[in-house]
Amino acid sequence: MINPNELRIGNYYIDLNGNPTIWEFGRHDWDYFTPEELEAISPVPITDDWLEKFGFIEMEDTVPEGYPTFRPPMGRSRIYYTDTTEMYAWAVYEGLNVDEQIVIASLKYIHQLQNLYFALSGEELLLSAQ
Numbered sequence: 640m641i642n643p644n645e646l647r648i649g650n651y652y653i654d655l656n657g658n659p660t661i662w663e664f665g666r667h668d669w670d671y672f673t674p675e676e677l678e679a680i681s682p683v684p685i686t687d688d689w690l691e692k693f694g695f696i697e698m699e700d701t702v703p704e705g706y707p708t709f710r711p712p713m714g715r716s717r718i719y720y721t722d723t724t725e726m727y728a729w730a731v732y733e734g735l736n737v738d739e740q741i742v743i744a745s746l747k748y749i750h751q752l753q754n755l756y757f758a759l760s761g762e763e764l765l766l767s768a769q
Contacts (some may be wrong), residue, residue, distance in 0.1 A: 641682045641750070643669055649763055650750035653681040662750075682748035685727050689749055690718065694767035712767075713760045718746075729755060 641652055646662045654660040655676060669677070683689070687707060691697070695709035698717065702708060706720040716731040717740070726747050730740040746752050756764035 640678050641680050641748075643677060643680070645754070646750055647754060647757070650753050651683045652750060653683055655679050659683050682750055685746060685749055685752055692766050693752075693764055711756065713756075713762075718752075727752075
C-alpha cells in the first residue's frame with residue numbers, strides 16, 4: 640500500500656489492475672475511493688529502466704557494490720543502488736570529485752524520486768521523449 644498523502648498529481652503508482660498509472664487525484668478526491676481500493680494502490684519500484692525513461696544518463700563509474708550510477712537531468716548529483724540500504728541513494732557533490740559526496744535521500748519508489756526532483760529543481764520529472 641502507498642499512503643495517498645505521499646502522492647502528488649503526476650506521480651506514478653501501480654493501479655488496481657497492476658499497471659503503472661499517473662495519479663490524477665487531489666486530496667478532496669480520496670472520498671471517492673473505498674478503503675479496499677486505497678489499500679490496493681501500491682508504489683512503483685525504482686529500476687534502472689525507469690531512471691533511463693526519465694532521462695537519467697548512465698555514467699561510466701560505478702559504486703563500490705558494482706551497480707551503475709546515473710546522472711539526473713539537472714544538477715551536480717548522481718543516483719545509484721546500494722546494498723547497504725537496499726535503496727537508491729541520491730547524492731550531491733561539489734567540484735570535480737564525485738567521491739566527495741553527500742547522500743541527501745534514500746529512495747525506493749518512483750513517486751519519491753519524482754517528489755525529490757521537484758523539491759530540488761522546481762520542475763516536474765517527466766518521461767523523456769524516446
